[in-house]
Amino acid sequence: TKSQRSDAKPAVLGGGYRLGGGAMMEGKKTGLWGYAENMGIALSKEDSHRSVKVFRAEYKEIVNAWYDYEDAIAHTIRTGRRTKVGPIRFRMEKPYLTAELPSGRKLWYLHPRVRKGKIKWVDPKTNETKTFEKDSISYMGKQQNGKKWIRIHSHGGKFIENFVQAIARDILREGLLAAADEGFNIVLHVHDEIVAEHKAGDNFFTQKRLEKLMSKKIAWCADMPLGAAGYEGEIYRKD
DSSP: OHHHHHHHHHHHHHHHTTOOOOOEETTEEOHHHHHHHHTTOOOOHHHHHHHHHHHHHHOHHHHHHHHHHHHHHHHHHHHOOOEEETTEEEEEETTEEEEEOTTSOEEEEEEEEEEEEEEEEEOTTTOOEEEEEEEEEEEEEEOTTSSOEEEEEEOHHHHHHHHHHHHHHHHHHHHHHHHHHHTOOEEEEETTEEEEOOOTTOSSSOHHHHHHHHTSOOGGGTTOOOOOOOOOOSSOOOO
16 A cells, blocks of 8 residues: 555665664664654654564665675775676776766766774664774765765665666666657656656557656666556646
8 A cells, every 4th residue: 555655665765775773863863763754754763673673684685785885895995906796896996986887877986995983873772872893985075965075984785775776867867768769758857757748638649658668678787677657647746
């Protein structure tokens, strides 16, 4: 149901990107607890921790991938040697670390480095803030709400988020180009949606034709199962 999908969405996305259950730190909810709230989903702290525990137990391949990506990225930064995990290829192109996507496009990380750093976490049983040391991967980038360049600390879950979103963008690009080549009048796109404007009752520029173009096989990810759904209407709305 739509309700079940809404409740599950932050847990699946946040779980895949390595969010913890969350705690109250400096007056703000962290982890999946805060992530769900930002999406307008009221997950309790207990449900957030339970969801993370269930996700990590069920999807061990994703958990293992976090560490595989961290190891590969750290190795490339330290040695300058190329590495590959799954479909992503890493290499140093100083002053950048590059991550080559299946499409051939690259993500660029400026001045990457690996250093020992202190990681803060809150024990959910005692609410005590604890720290431990581990290798931390970082790079230079703009702060989220501002123009200042800062050192951004990352980890396997965040990198996977980068790669997943970038690959999704490349797939949407293929759909946009295919629709444009077919003659669709594309007026905008919103996240993973293409919006085209045509006369009502047109028998060529139809919803079904656009769905077919958005889900056709792509050479660089031929084994990716793609699907599309949509609607026709006089105004744009979230379906």
